[in-house]
Amino acid sequence: MKKYSKDLFKIIGYSNKDLDVMVRPNVSYWQDAWRRLKKNKVAMVSMVLLIIIIIMSIIGPMIASVNYQTQNYDLLDKNPMAKHWFGTDNLGRDLFGRLWMGARVSLRIGFIGTLIELLVGCVYGGICGYFGGVVDTILMRIVEVIVSVPYLIVVILLLLVLPKGEGTIIIALCITGWTGIARLIRGQVMQLKESDYVLAAKALGASPTRIIAKHLIPNTIGIILVYMSMDIPAFIFDEAFLSFLGLGIQSPKTSWGALIFDGQSQMMFHPHEFIFPAIAISVTMLAFNLLGDGLRDALDPKLRQ
Amino acid sequence: MSKLLEVKNLRVSYHTYAGEVQSVRGIDFEVNEGETLAIVGESGCGKTVTAKSLMRLIQIPPGEIKEGSEILYKGKDILKMNQEQLRHFRGAEISMIFQDPMTSLNPTMTIGKQIAESLIIHRNMKKKEAMNEAIKMLKLVNIPNAERRVKQYPHEFSGGMRQRAMIAIALACIPKILVADEPTTALDVTIQAQIMDLIKDLQDKLGTAVVLITHDLGVVADVADRIQVMYAGKIIERGNTDEMFYNPKHPYTWALLQSVPRLETGHKDSLYSIKGTPPDLVKPPIGCPFAPRCDYAMEICKQEMPEATIITESHQALCWLQHPNAPKVEVPFGIGGEN
Amino acid sequence: MAKYILKRIGYMIITLWVVATITFVLINAIPGDPISASAGKVLDKKVAAEIMKKYKLDQPEYVRYGTYISDLVHGDMGMSIHYPGQKVNDIIAKEFPVSLRLALQAVTIGIVFGIVLGIIAAFKRNTWVDYTVIFIALIGVCVPGFVLAILLQYGLGAKFGLKIAGWSAKSLFDIYRYSLLPSIALAMAGLASNARFMRTSVLEVINQDYVLTAKSKGVGKVSLVWKHIIRNAILPVVTMIGPRIAYVITGSLVVESIFSVPGLGRELVSAISNRDYTVVMSLTVFFAFLYIVSLLIVDIVYVLVDPRIKLTQRKG
Numbered sequence A: 001m002k003k004y005s006k007d008l009f010k011i012i013g014y015s016n017k018d019l020d021v022m023v024r025p026n027v028s029y030w031q032d033a034w035r036r037l038k039k040n041k042v043a044m045v046s047m048v049l050l051i052i053i054i055i056m057s058i059i060g061p062m063i064a065s066v067n068y069q070t071q072n073y074d075l076l077d078k079n080p081m082a083k084h085w086f087g088t089d090n091l092g093r094d095l096f097g098r099l100w101m102g103a104r105v106s107l108r109i110g111f112i113g114t115l116i117e118l119l120v121g122c123v124y125g126g127i128c129g130y131f132g133g134v135v136d137t138i139l140m141r142i143v144e145v146i147v148s149v150p151y152l153i154v155v156i157l158l159l160l161v162l163p164k165g166e167g168t169i170i171i172a173l174c175i176t177g178w179t180g181i182a183r184l185i186r187g188q189v190m191q192l193k194e195s196d197y198v199l200a201a202k203a204l205g206a207s208p209t210r211i212i213a214k215h216l217i218p219n220t221i222g223i224i225l226v227y228m229s230m231d232i233p234a235f236i237f238d239e240a241f242l243s244f245l246g247l248g249i250q251s252p253k254t255s256w257g258a259l260i261f262d263g264q265s266q267m268m269f270h271p272h273e274f275i276f277p278a279i280a281i282s283v284t285m286l287a288f289n290l291l292g293d294g295l296r297d298a299l300d301p302k303l304r305q
Numbered sequence B: 001m002s003k004l005l006e007v008k009n010l011r012v013s014y015h016t017y018a019g020e021v022q023s024v025r026g027i028d029f030e031v032n033e034g035e036t037l038a039i040v041g042e043s044g045c046g047k048t049v050t051a052k053s054l055m056r057l058i059q060i061p062p063g064e065i066k067e068g069s070e071i072l073y074k075g076k077d078i079l080k081m082n083q084e085q086l087r088h089f090r091g092a093e094i095s096m097i098f099q100d101p102m103t104s105l106n107p108t109m110t111i112g113k114q115i116a117e118s119l120i121i122h123r124n125m126k127k128k129e130a131m132n133e134a135i136k137m138l139k140l141v142n143i144p145n146a147e148r149r150v151k152q153y154p155h156e157f158s159g160g161m162r163q164r165a166m167i168a169i170a171l172a173c174i175p176k177i178l179v180a181d182e183p184t185t186a187l188d189v190t191i192q193a194q195i196m197d198l199i200k201d202l203q204d205k206l207g208t209a210v211v212l213i214t215h216d217l218g219v220v221a222d223v224a225d226r227i228q229v230m231y232a233g234k235i236i237e238r239g240n241t242d243e244m245f246y247n248p249k250h251p252y253t254w255a256l257l258q259s260v261p262r263l264e265t266g267h268k269d270s271l272y273s274i275k276g277t278p279p280d281l282v283k284p285p286i287g288c289p290f291a292p293r294c295d296y297a298m299e300i301c302k303q304e305m306p307e308a309t310i311i312t313e314s315h316q317a318l319c320w321l322q323h324p325n326a327p328k329v330e331v332p333f334g335i336g337g338e339n
Numbered sequence C: 001m002a003k004y005i006l007k008r009i010g011y012m013i014i015t016l017w018v019v020a021t022i023t024f025v026l027i028n029a030i031p032g033d034p035i036s037a038s039a040g041k042v043l044d045k046k047v048a049a050e051i052m053k054k055y056k057l058d059q060p061e062y063v064r065y066g067t068y069i070s071d072l073v074h075g076d077m078g079m080s081i082h083y084p085g086q087k088v089n090d091i092i093a094k095e096f097p098v099s100l101r102l103a104l105q106a107v108t109i110g111i112v113f114g115i116v117l118g119i120i121a122a123f124k125r126n127t128w129v130d131y132t133v134i135f136i137a138l139i140g141v142c143v144p145g146f147v148l149a150i151l152l153q154y155g156l157g158a159k160f161g162l163k164i165a166g167w168s169a170k171s172l173f174d175i176y177r178y179s180l181l182p183s184i185a186l187a188m189a190g191l192a193s194n195a196r197f198m199r200t201s202v203l204e205v206i207n208q209d210y211v212l213t214a215k216s217k218g219v220g221k222v223s224l225v226w227k228h229i230i231r232n233a234i235l236p237v238v239t240m241i242g243p244r245i246a247y248v249i250t251g252s253l254v255v256e257s258i259f260s261v262p263g264l265g266r267e268l269v270s271a272i273s274n275r276d277y278t279v280v281m282s283l284t285v286f287f288a289f290l291y292i293v294s295l296l297i298v299d300i301v302y303v304l305v306d307p308r309i310k311l312t313q314r315k316g
Helices: A016-020 A029-039 A041-063 A095-131 A133-148 A151-161 A166-194 A196-203 A208-244 A256-264 A272-299 B047-054 B083-089 B111-123 B127-140 B159-171 B189-206 B217-223 B241-246 B251-259 B299-303 C002-029 C045-054 C061-073 C088-123 C128-142 C145-159 C172-206 C209-216 C221-259 C264-273 C277-305
Strands: B003-016 B019-032 B036-040 B063-065 B070-073 B094-097 B177-181 B209-214 B226-231 B234-240 B308-310 B316-318
Touching: A029 A041, A029 A272, A041 A095, A041 A272, A095 A133, A095 A166, A095 A208, A095 A256, A095 A272, A133 A166, A133 C002, A151 A166, A151 A208, A151 C002, A151 C221, A151 C277, A166 A208, A208 A256, A208 A272, A208 C145, A208 C221, A256 A272, A256 C145, A272 C128, A272 C145, B003 B047, B019 B047, B019 B209, B019 B234, B036 B047, B036 B217, B047 B177, B047 B209, B094 B159, B094 C209, B111 B127, B111 B159, B127 B159, B159 B189, B159 C209, B177 B189, B189 B209, B189 B217, B209 B217, B217 B241, B217 B251, B226 B241, B226 B251, B234 B241, B234 B251, C002 C061, C002 C277, C088 C128, C088 C172, C088 C221, C088 C264, C088 C277, C128 C172, C145 C172, C145 C221, C172 C221, C209 C221, C221 C264, C221 C277, C264 C277
Parallel strands: B036 B209, B036 B226, B094 B177, B177 B209
Antiparallel strands: B003 B019, B003 B063, B003 B070, B226 B234, B234 B316, B308 B316
């Protein structure tokens, strides 16, 4: 048997210092979410890509060689060249400038539309969730009827009736789209109303404002952010679709959808007129989707590390 | 009593973001025919990982059963079996019931079919025969209206009934060993008692050995023949039930015994709880893992892991207090209680 | 079950009525009357008078509305103005089967391939198989359907001279040959979405406790995958099929136009550009009808498949 000295065997017990050693540093929810997002390379690349696209949409038309509406009959349907980086279209207009002007329109529709939907949806859903009871039942029935109407049909009809343009498109797309976010918010509010920690907060005497600020908003912002990142590309897609039907942005103004529509007829011989806007839209939608996925993973409290 | 299961030098780690977590750090024990062995400890001590290892249900990766570990069932090493042999082994020789009966049952399959599944696989029964046997199993676990219940889905059963159904599924092929991983933790206290009685009853009828995993020493007293206490991946004390309750030697065991609420605890007394939390197993401490929380810790405890001291043939403890150089320490509370 | 279906049919009728009314209101809000608005057509005076009478265009609105609704209830969908004499009912009879075939093919491709790919990707997680499937799924979701359609049409069809562009209904083989590309174009978005969803669902189910229970019983790999994993993983995907139908319907507008498929989608698109409002109105209501009916079918299927759903429970 090994020999041990006697004084190794004096009882000393433990100190509180020993206990604290075992605890890992505390990280707030947002810090943790941001850290997780940063680790997700794909999402970060998407975010950077989107920022680049947004910047380009602002400066693109400015650095183009000519105004996007100028028609040059000497340079019809030209391939990419020194003066026109993306070539020209069938009316001799510079595609580079047009693409980024179109970007402005498409992105604006996406962002503004989403924001409007969010506002309406949040208020509506918040009221339903907070008051519950009869108010909730009536309001939700209305939502159900709205939802069962296939929305694109309403959109098309509206666009036939109202004058075409960016504003009309936004309104038409928003009219039925807000129901999604309304339901989400309503669900969140109801869940939080009943949740244990809100009850605990109330029991501790927290005021409603405090509860809303500290509990409701942080929990819903995550969902809202994810929803936004999925909704914006949906708007862009829908606008493109409508332009394809001839109901979208009219010449000389342009959007990505309109560009694709124009480019389609030139596919056989001048595919660049179609390819560039097609790539632009696809990449943007891809970036939004990947960022949305990344956000969803980063903000999911169950995956906290 | 013959030896059914022999675990030798079991070491299991999990590879995570934070590093390699050494969940089980070298344990040895055995399970004999028809006996009830209880493995007790806090969350994270490695008892569930041990239980899963017995059936090789550790997911690899991120888990890893280290080289040198051996789990011998009737002499054959489970860890070396191929998939085919493993399939015949699981469910037929050894089976498991889990903590949460709600999530442990397939929601889209009737209870009857889930019981019959084992029978069809292991006993080669035809569907009809298996269903009849399933009805018999349900009756065995005291579920009323067995004929009707057998066609129902898990969500139509209550919590206690689901756990009974799980037991029926596990025992359908009359395995030699039943591993019960915290079978009563998710249930009401009154149902807990019923389930434990049921397990004991079935054990007598079918002669199955039971490995009971739990963190609650109170549950163990009536049922167990032998008790092993685990902490931070090691078995720090083991013995038969009498020895563990009437002559415990390890301060951690004392702490566990003290935390069991007793009838005579006056309403003014506070409940006993052990201060601190279990150690980080990514960097396990070199000495005794319980030292940072131990009232009786000594300098030697921080420096070296104690060896097993043999107190009786069945009773062992891993504690420096057992060393002849250590001062004599009395068990700090009344022994036995109403057990 | 019967009570549930009846209730749903009741809702259906209400919704259709709402749609018909909205359509009527909006169309009638268009300035000018339908006849003169009909793009580029100068109608024979006699024909114009007939149409005037048929649609009671000289009558006040509520009378027209009444006629409209009663016509619809009787199944009379009206007449085209742009092509006078052509009844919408005939148009539907001729072109709906074409669209239906395309839609069914697309939905089948989308479901079968989508689910299978999703399952494979989940089981071969983080291998090149997985990455390929994810890549395909991303393409399907992010590249708009019509872009894909155009690429397919010009790429495979025109440029490479494969005889699969265009349309001919001469033989069954012809029908399949020409409907292949449009079906694929229509299916892509659904396929991508299903694959992604199924993959996530399978990955979630694999980690569930009941899969561990099944393993502990010694259940074989095939049985495990089929009875325990897929049976449960497929449920959420089935719920998503409903909304998918809407995409197929709207997608058909574009895909049929690009591939010159003589279906109802293309009909609606040309009616829109021709400002043939009666046709637009009627087809709109018809499409709404199709959409609502398919939602009902999908819901019934879901109830049959998931034992946990009780019929009185409606997901809010």
